[in-house]
Amino acid sequence: MSRADATGLTFRQNHFDDPSDWAALVSLLHDTFGIDIDPLRELGGPDPTSMPFGWFTADGVLAANLTAFAMPLVVNGRRINAAAFQSGAVRPPWRGRGLYRDVTTKALAWCEAQGFEAIILYTDKPALYEPYGFRSLALHRYEGEAPDAVAGMPAQRLSPRDATDLATLRDLLSRRTPVSETFAVAANAAMFLINTEFNPDARVSYLPDHMAAVAWTMPAAEHFCLLDVVAPEIPSLAAILGSLGISPAIAETRFRPDKLGWSGEAMPLEGDTRLMLRGLDGVLLDHPAMLSPMADF
Numbered sequence: 001m002s003r004a005d006a007t008g009l010t011f012r013q014n015h016f017d018d019p020s021d022w023a024a025l026v027s028l029l030h031d032t033f034g035i036d037i038d039p040l041r042e043l044g045g046p047d048p049t050s051m052p053f054g055w056f057t058a059d060g061v062l063a064a065n066l067t068a069f070a071m072p073l074v075v076n077g078r079r080i081n082a083a084a085f086q087s088g089a090v091r092p093p094w095r096g097r098g099l100y101r102d103v104t105t106k107a108l109a110w111c112e113a114q115g116f117e118a119i120i121l122y123t124d125k126p127a128l129y130e131p132y133g134f135r136s137l138a139l140h141r142y143e144g145e146a147p148d149a150v151a152g153m154p155a156q157r158l159s160p161r162d163a164t165d166l167a168t169l170r171d172l173l174s175r176r177t178p179v180s181e182t183f184a185v186a187a188n189a190a191m192f193l194i195n196t197e198f199n200p201d202a203r204v205s206y207l208p209d210h211m212a213a214v215a216w217t218m219p220a221a222e223h224f225c226l227l228d229v230v231a232p233e234i235p236s237l238a239a240i241l242g243s244l245g246i247s248p249a250i251a252e253t254r255f256r257p258d259k260l261g262w263s264g265e266a267m268p269l270e271g272d273t274r275l276m277l278r279g280l281d282g283v284l285l286d287h288p289a290m291l292s293p294m295a296d297f
């Protein structure tokens with residue numbers, strides 16, 4: 001394997017504490033993917049386990065980056081000490097010089113040294129990661145007739161930009177139980193919070209009876225879509241609908257609904273984005289499932 005051509009660039013890792021380096025990452029992701037991660041600063045900051053690997057120009061421009069962070073998961077009923085990769089990008093003038101291969105190799109070595117059992121990532125370019133042992137997982141959502149709502153105390157809308165609501169959400173995120181035993185995030189606050197910014201259609205509601213926050217959308221008048229449930233114990237889908245005060249015809253969940261007292265039909269998730277997994281000795285999911293979109297990264 002040839003060495004990367006990093007002429008004129010300086011390598012830095014673990015650089016989020018420096019405000020100008022954070023700004024350089026915000027700029028790289030804006031220019032590459034058209035997304036703005038800067039609001040994370042007002043939502044409690046980037047994930048504290050983040051370990052970015054980056055090549056910088058003398059002017060402080062981030063030319064190439066890949067960030068690893070801890071993403072503990074539940075897979076087939078077992079808690080997995082997993083990491084995730086995100087923010088992988090190289091600015092056009094520096095592409096084709098091996099810089100992405102370089103940061104990928106460094107991030108993999110760091111994960112190995114940290115003792116992570118598995119690594120996951122989302123990509124629309126699986127060929128980029130297959131040489132490193134990543135494999136794509138089939139993803140499924142669930143859909144079916146909605147259960148009859150069970151009445152409960154009315155839900156309250158939460159706004160993560162409001163300090164009190166943010167504190168409530170962060171508290172629940174720190175105490176959550178996985179939303180599914182088949183495949184779910186076991187602990188991670190930052191991705192849920194930034195996804196409330198990235199997905200303006202997602203409403204977050206607090207169910208006082210259940211001390212639960214639910215993220216949901218209504219893709220059509222009679223169609224309820226549950227994205228995630230953040231709670232020490234997962235309430236039933238009937239109780240969630242009751243607290244929200246809605247009686248849709250169709251219910252959909254963007255995770256396996258094994259704790260909801262309801263089951264729909266598993267349907268393949270549409271779209272080009274793949275979830276890739278490295279490690280766990282070729283393990284496949286025991287049941288059709290996907291990670292909540294509130295865990296997207």
Ligand SMILES: CC(C)(COP(=O)(O)OP(=O)(O)OC[C@H]1O[C@@H](n2cnc3c(N)ncnc32)[C@H](O)[C@@H]1OP(=O)(O)O)[C@@H](O)C(=O)NCCC(=O)NCCS
Nearest residue numbers: 088089090094095096097098099100101122123125127128
């Ligand atoms: C994809 C991207 C990160 C590659 O960066 P790069 O610095 O040009 O990559 P490198 O020169 O280090 O090449 C690394 C390897 O990936 C391969 N590769 C590069 N672009 C690829 C692509 N689009 N699809 C598949 N493989 C690709 C290279 O052939 C090389 O293979 P090798 O190790 O066998 O030689 C860069 O083009 C980019 O930022 N694109 C837009 C954002 C993006 O897609 N990021 C990845 C999201 S998951």
